[in-house]
Amino acid sequence: MPQSQSRLLRTAAARADFLEYGRQGAAGVPDVLAASWERSQQAGVDIDRPVTDFSADLDIGSRLVRCAEPVLDQLGSDTADLPLVIALTDNQARLIQRRDSSSAVGRLLDRVAFSPGFNYAEGKMGTNGVGTVLEAGQAVSVVGPEHFTEQLQAFACTGAPIIDPLTGRLEGILDISALAETWSPLMHTLVKSAAKDIGRNLLLDRNQAQQALFETYxxxxxxxxxxxxFAFADSVSMANGAAQAVFDPVEQLAVREYATFLMARSDRVSETMTLHSGRVIRIRGTRIVSGSDTAGIVVIAEVVTDQACDPKIPVPGVGFADHVLPQVAVAGAETRVLVSDLRRPHVPIASGSSPGWMRACSELRDALATKAPTIVLGETGTGKFTLVAELFHADHPGGRSVSVDASQLRSGAESDLDALLNSAREQTLCIVRNIDQASTEGVERIDELFTTLGATTAPVAFAATVSDSSLDSDLPFHALLGHFEVAVTIPPLRCRTEDLTLIVNRVLGEIAPGRRVRLSPQALQTITQYTWPRNVSQLREALTHALRSRPVGEIQNQDLPSYCQTRSRKNLTRIEAAERDAIIAALRETGGNRVAAAEHLGMARSSLYRKLRSYGITA
Known part of the structure; x- marks a missing residue:
């Protein structure tokens, strides 16, 4: 039996078990899929006859449609001989356009209301390649029995979010649908690439005033x-890596407000200002005007005197800022080099006491200390990249980190990197992010980069991050693994129960600086019991959602997104929490094999199944 058919049969069996027994029945199913089934069930989606709605007021001439059309034209041309259908939706999962490469597949999709105007949100149609992408915030393929409803199981659909690179907002979803038996993993790559092309068109489609601001920045x-x-406009705020490193969010807001006040009276300014920390900075600003429109302002800020602390004197608790490091030698607004800054205190991401996390930090410190080429593995959102950068700069306060996003590496990037790395005098670490997302051409460029770095006499080391779920794939990045000497795996958030309070407080401090906000004991318990398939990045989204309902004060259970409520509500003692974590660790070590996990734990299988249900474990 072909492996793909065997996998589909296992999924169908897991779905049947899920419908009968709940989450524990979905053992072995990816977290994204199992979570989607749960959301669909909680939304009351009928597995036999789901009911959607129709909207006649779609904006078929929107900016999204305008930017997507050339990409859809090319995609349609490239897939003209394939039995599939291409669809574009808005950010509410409503179909705007559908292009049929196969009229036969199109007629079948008509029968399930997959047509312009209809809503394919997960709460309407269950797990699918549109609504689930919207909920998960990432590209998703749903094949055959992975659909929640019976009537969609004849199909396979792969969707990817369309993100506006400037605002970071999700503007719509691009989907390719076919019959389940004709689906290919290549559709996943095809959809993601096309969605990024539409995102680039959204960036280029900015009006003249916005484009002038962006180009000046x-x-x-x-x-x-x-x-x-910095660049500031009514709905846009941009800051390069150096700005994020030197100024915390409160200080960035102060710069924006003061610069906006000054620029209301003059086209150009050069002033000093004192921040709340006591630091004195000089700002130089230019008002950007296009025709009769004021686009915004571009500001350069530099520290004149630093009264907060002397960076030469070690300060307890001061570490590398937990911010997103910029990309280097890639197309886009984030092309820059970051030089770390240790001035502002914060709770470092490396803080934590869970055994798996402490072990990962120790292994990574040792690898960086010996300059061993290191590959850092882990699930999406676990903090792989941030942790590498933080530990490197903790050991090399005067060092420099250079970040390259593998998925966006373009032609001509090598010369840019050569110039950066060959001029390195201080200790430098080159971090290549997401090498599993590199194209075949990108892998060739990264291979040349690693070869060059391995042979250089400059004080340069390199590391890379990769999603551990990609290790079983046939993606091109496997050709790069020979460059590495050390592999370090970062544990997921669900295996760091002891650290959750610390992590929650750090995230709240980032997204609500200066506010008196905290979690109620019940809300913290809910967060503790949820599995967080997208880890810290999803936790940040959940807390941001909660703050919209309760911007200050004590966040309650009902303020959290509904998906957080899918876990067992039982309050765990410390012993129970330790037992739960041990079970999760055993399941991970045995690849989800419950029989082997029970043996590893010295526990009867019946006891293990009972505890899986009690603790709400789905690993």
Whole structure:
């Protein structure tokens, strides 16, 4: 029996078990899929006859449609001979356009209301390649029995979010649908690539005023790689890596407000200002005007005197800032070099006491200390990249980190990197992010980069991050594994129960700086019991959602997103929490094999199944 058919049969069996027994019946099913089944069930989706709604007021001439059309034209041309259908939806999962490469598949999809105007949100139609992408915030393929409803199981659909690169907002979803037996993993790559192309078109489609602001910001950032550069407009705020490193969110807001006040009276300013920390900074700003429109302002800020602390004197609790490091040698607004700054205190991401996390930090410190080429594995959102950068800069306060996003590496990038790395005098670490997302061409460029770095006499080391779920794939990045000497795996959030309070407080401090906000004991318990398939990044989204309902004060259970409520509500003692974590660890070590996990734990299988249900474990 072909492996793909065997996998589908296992999924069908797991779905049947899920419908009968709940979450524990979905053993072995990916977390994204199991969570979607749960959401669909809780939304009351009928597995036999789901009911959707129709909207006649779609904006078929929207900016999204305008930017998507050339990509859809090319995609349709490239797949003209394939039995599939291409669909574009808005950010509410309503179909705007559908293009049929196969009229036969199109007629079948008509029967399940997969047509312009109809809503394919997960709460309407269950697990599918549109609504589940919207809920998960990532590209998703749903094949055959992976659908929640019976009537969609004849199909396979792969969807990817369309993100506006400037605002970071999800504008719509691109989907390719086919019959289940004709689905290919290549559709996943095809959809993700096309969705990124639409995102680039959204960036280019900005009006003249916004484009003028963006281009001025890029020029200032290119000239001032070691200086903090900001761009502010009514609905846009941009800051380069140096700005994020030097100024915390409260200080960034202060810069914005003061610069906006000054620029209301002058086209150009050069002023000093004192921040709440006592630091004195100089800001140089330019008002950007296009025709009669004021696009915004571009500001360069530099510290004149630093009264907060002397960076030469070690300060307890001061570490590398937990921010997103920029990309280097890639197309886009984030092209820059980051030089770390240790001035502002924060709770470092490396803080934690769970055994798996402490072990990962120790292994990573040792690898970086010996400059061994290191590959860092882990689920999406576990903090792989941030942890590498933080530990490197903790050992090399005067060092430099250079970040390259593998999925966006473009032609000509090598020369940019060569110039950056060959000029390195201080200790430098080159971090290649998400090498599993690199194209075949990108892998060739990264291979040349690693070969060069391995042979250089400059003080340069390199590391890379990869999603551990990609290790079983046939993706091109496998050709790069020979460059590495050490592999370190970062544990997922669900295996760091002891650290959750610390992590929650750090995330709340980031997204609500200066506010008096905390979690109620019940809300913290709910967070503790949820599995967090997208880890810290999803936790940040959940807390942001909660703050919209309760911006200050004590966040209650009902303020959290509904998906957080899918776990067991039982309050666990410390012993029970330790037992639960031990079970999760055993399941991970045995690849989800419950028989082997029970043996490993010295526990009867019946006892293990009872505890899986009691603790709400789905690993």
């Amino acid at each position: 890029l020029r200032a950032d290119t000239r001032s790689t070691r200086q903090a550069v």
